[in-house]
Amino acid sequence: MLVRVHVTLKAGVLDPQGAAVRHSLNSLGFEGVEKVRQGKVIxxxxxxxxxxxxxxxAGEMCEKLLANTVIENYKIEIV
Structure with missing residues (x-):
C-alpha cells in the first residue's frame, strides 16, 4: 500500500528556506508571490x-522519525 506523508512547518515557525524561495521567485519576475512555506513529501x-x-x-513513523513534531505538522494520505 502506498502512503504519502506531507510534513509542513507549524504556523509561527520561521521558514528561512521558504523566504529564500520567495525572494528568488521575485527576482525571476514572479512579483505576486507574497509568502512561501516549504515542506516535504515522503x-x-x-x-x-x-x-x-x-x-x-505511518503515524508512528512520523512521531518517531519522519517529522519533528515540536515544529512540524504532518498529514497522512493513503494513495
Missing amino acids: ELALSETDPAKAEAQ
Missing part, C-alpha cells in the same frame, strides 16, 4: 493491506 510503500493499520504505522 512516499512509503508498505506491505500492509489494511488502510487503517497502514495509516497507524
Whole structure:
C-alpha cells in the first residue's frame, strides 16, 4: 500500500528556506508571490493491506522519525 506523508512547518515557525524561495521567485519576475512555506513529501510503500493499520504505522513513523513534531505538522494520505 502506498502512503504519502506531507510534513509542513507549524504556523509561527520561521521558514528561512521558504523566504529564500520567495525572494528568488521575485527576482525571476514572479512579483505576486507574497509568502512561501516549504515542506516535504515522503512516499512509503508498505506491505500492509489494511488502510487503517497502514495509516497507524505511518503515524508512528512520523512521531518517531519522519517529522519533528515540536515544529512540524504532518498529514497522512493513503494513495
